[in-house]
Amino acid sequence: MQLIIGNYNYSSWSxxxxxxxxxxxxxxxxTRIALFTPGSAEQIKAYNPAGKVPVLLDNGTTVWDSLSICEYISETYLQDQGWPSNPARRAHARSSCAEMHSGFMALRSAMPMNCRRHVDNFTISVAVQQDIDRISTLWREALSKSGSEQFLYGDFSIADACYAPVVFRLTGYGVKLPAELQAYCDRMLALPACQEWLSLAQQESEVIEEEDV
Ligand SMILES: N[C@@H](CCC(=O)N[C@@H](CS)C(=O)NCC(=O)O)C(=O)O
Structure with missing residues (x-):
């Protein structure tokens, strides 16, 4: 498989x-394409006419859009273990991912993902607080049926991948969370794959206007 992504530091969908x-x-x-550099839009379009990353290429199949890619990986390589097996939990997980995919605009625009940035005293607007409150409710509902050392729906799932950029944002912007939600963020941050991504972001030097990402 070949995964086309943007900058590690900024590309939350990647x-x-x-x-x-x-x-x-x-x-x-x-294949990493530094976003918003000369020629980058054309490079992305050569893989995905929609002009966005991530894009997955696999045996002649092109999959674009992060959620479709996660589903494709789960179906093709993980015997569907990307979603919880219980139908009610699965429905909740899918709904949570869809809500993330199409919502939380205030949080996304005021707190763009920037893995290298750590902000103290970030001012949270009313609209951003509403998004944080809604995400907290969703996470609590999901975690209430998982073990205390587990992820949103038990084992790591597509939902954890979808909310990983939120974990990075809440941490980077110094948002204070209730203990159980902070513990979930800490478990996510401790994952070797999350640590690897953060380290790759640290090694980048490009600076881009975040509201464009
Ligand atoms: N809904 C899409 C969004 C993809 C997206 O907006 N990707 C950004 C990078 S994080 C991008 O490609 N931006 C480049 C551009 O808009 O030119 C997904 O889930 O993959």
Whole structure:
């Protein structure tokens, strides 16, 4: 498999797909395209006419959009273990991912992912706080049925990959969370794949206007 991604530091959608592949230890090559540099838009379009990363190439199949890529990986390589097996939990997990995919605009625009940035005293607007509150509710609902050392739906799932950029944001912007949610963020951050991504982000030097990412 070949995964086309943007900058490790900024590309939150790329992180989701990459994390699925890396966490589950699947073999793939990474092609990194530094976003918003001369020629980068054309380079991306050569892989994906929609002009966005991530893109997964596998045996002549092109899969674009992070959620589709996570689902493809789960179906093709993980015997569907990317989603919880219980139908009710699975429905909740899918709904949580869909809500992340299409929502939380205030949080996404005010707190763009920047793995190298650590902000103290970040001012949280009312709209951003509403997004954080909604995410906290979702996470609590999911975690309430998982073991205390587990991920959102028990074992690491597509939902954890989808919310990984939120974990990085909440941590980087110094958002104070209730203990059980902070513990979940800490478990995510401790994953070798998350540590590897953060280290790769540290090694980059490009600076881009984050609201574009
Ligand atoms: N819904 C898409 C969003 C993809 C997306 O917006 N990717 C950004 C990078 S994180 C991108 O390719 N930006 C480049 C551009 O807009 O030119 C997904 O889940 O993959």
């Amino acid at each position: 992180l989701r797909a990459w994390l699925m592949l890396r966490h589950f230890d699947l073999a793939f090559d990474t």
